[in-house]
Amino acid sequence: MCAVSHFLRRMLMSSVRELIDSSPMNRVQIRVLLVCLLCNMIEGYDILSMSIAVVPLSEQWALSGSQVGTLLAVGPVGMAVGSLVGGPLADRIGRRPMLLLSLAVTAVFIGLSATATDLSTLSGYRLLAGIGMGSVLPALAIITAEFAPARKRGFVLGVLSTGSGIGGAAGGAAAVLLMNTYEWTAVFLLGGALTAVMVVIGVVAIPETPDFLASRNTETARRKLAVVMEKMRLTGADKDPRAGRIPVDIVGGVTSKGANLRSAVMVMIGLAFMMGTTVMYFAQMWIPKLLVLAGMSANQGISGVLLVSLGSVAGGALLAVLSTRISPFVLVFAFTIAGGLMMGVFSLVSGNLVLAMVVAPLLGLCNQAIVVGVYTLVPALFGPENRTSAMGIGLGMGRLSMIVMPLLVGVMIDGGWNPEALFQIMVLPCVLLLLLIFGMQKFRNRPQRNAPDDASRAVLESHA
Template structure:
């Protein structure tokens, strides 16, 4: 069992514990969706209470996204040093503290600072749970497992948004942050019990008592224990990391990193434009305020459908082909949606389909990114990609606001943001090309990567 530990996990059906780990990761990702939508729903009430200007409100809404970007870029890499599990737990305490303290903020500056702290926790956590989901999934379901994480965002946005809306009808805006903080505190015991340390981290870094910790995890998975840890280099090969074992980034790794950053920036900019601005743009196109909110909710419902569909199909279709199809489909749907946004009978069902397509694109990028890095750099690679994506998300709302001030119509904005989805096809396929041509024929194990990409 020395050399075959990870190969056995990769090739065998997923155990109930592995599925439970994925469910925990999805639950943790719900905090991201809840946080974004809860703030958006609370913003009008907060603006009225504190008499905020449009600029001040925009600063508040951007603070969380800024924190998430910084968390991905600067906090997430620590997971490759101290462990994925420990970093997730620390980030959860930061999220809980940020949300609870936000409920008692007395000034705008205080609330902006607390929104940044909350964002740091969420951004730092996202990379680690993506990596853990990737490492505990079998080869067949790895892409599907990671893309399923995106359902956590949409579930958090849908359920959390609905509860927040109900709270705001009876209580002040502070209730939304208080509810979010309490929910985060309640989810910490779940993470303590159900979120194990990454096997790849334990094998590659070999911290104190690594062997006993690995065997404890294997017992929970109902698999045979081992007498000694596998070779770290061997593990790097069988975990689908084409650049595994490289200490100094090679030109090829740098190229892939830049390409995945470009893809994330494009997709996240388009995603946050659609999710953030569609309710308002539907009203601008002639619908009522309630119809605009309904359109926003349907986008998130579609997101759940899209991520689930992507996960189910990913076990049968190559990841590169599937992701490219959804990127092209999102481009077409944005153009069609923009041209017909004023038609109620069309816009509402189309919102579900559009939400499904763009959410699947996000899930696909999350599925692709961990495959590009070795176990010792995986959280850093994913964290940087997610952080760059959040920077794209920050730019999109500002750009839309400027263009609306210049008189742009809703349809033209959807046409504009169709372009990033189409452009993202290029870096995704170049990454797949470099993997096929760089890694083809190296070993039988690495050739399995072709089945994914």
């Protein structure tokens, strides 16, 4: 009986996924994408607001380079914990409840950060806010991917990724205006309020994903699935003629069940997340401080990181467009080479305001495209039963680099390293990422997805 139940569940999952993949994008899917995009803007705002607030904070509290590094690192520590715990939990309780709970936790502790009066208290609040935000990110990526047709996954994840850059650029600009009028505390009050608003919007606008509901073998899940599919108007009558044109590299290496969490694929993707995250967040976290050390004013340093965020928006959008035509492996490889070159060039121009402002958005573009390219591999390589776990593990490993990197950079600054040398050493993660991409391209398998045959559909109908 258990074997029959498992068989029916697998066939239902295949049938639902086949229907979504063969249909055009509808209003529900677009609405979910837009709401997830808004949620992702919160992450961009939070990370950049901390890197901006740390400039006046370091002067007001007389913080050393190591203390600044600690303050920048505690958020990623929380994100790592949140991703590693929240991903598997979302595979158990659902993507939607995990997302809403995580947003609520994030809202509370970002807001409380404004009440901190010393380094220890602020670090504690940043840690707890990071745990909430870390749980948000895998849920957002998987919700977006599971509502989209397989051929559109690279596109929707690229669009989703632009939220971080938009949130960073728009929110960062707002943070600068707030700090000029009020103090750094206003930055966190605004972040907490915006996150609380997204909790309310999420409750109304985001249903549970069809893939997750189809993977549950309960009557309640089947009823919810029927409601969601009805809202999406997926009856199979309106098939998208482009449905068959799914890039081989998007679905390569996938069985009907998906890759195992203990496989070499998981290890390589986790390491790829670590390398991509290192170069992206080094630029976002440290450019304001390093440009000031290179001789620029605080406002010029902040302008540099805002331009990096604008470049990130362009990078996500560019990858979204290219991913429908080019293998993500090729895209990540190309952008990694470009990102390493931009990091080296930035090291040479960091003391020149005009040239630094020209290179900064190009650096942001390449870094964002690298990370989004790695994101696009996860939904294709893992099945609904462990997909959010895989994303959470990958993001968690990426956050580990966010923990170590600020601490090391802080120690290196105290040790007398100049900004040029710090940018140059960031070329090394790009080289390591190229090796990982080459390894994944070489060793991945390409079995076909299994679709339910006529006999399987008959069994499904008999148990409906």
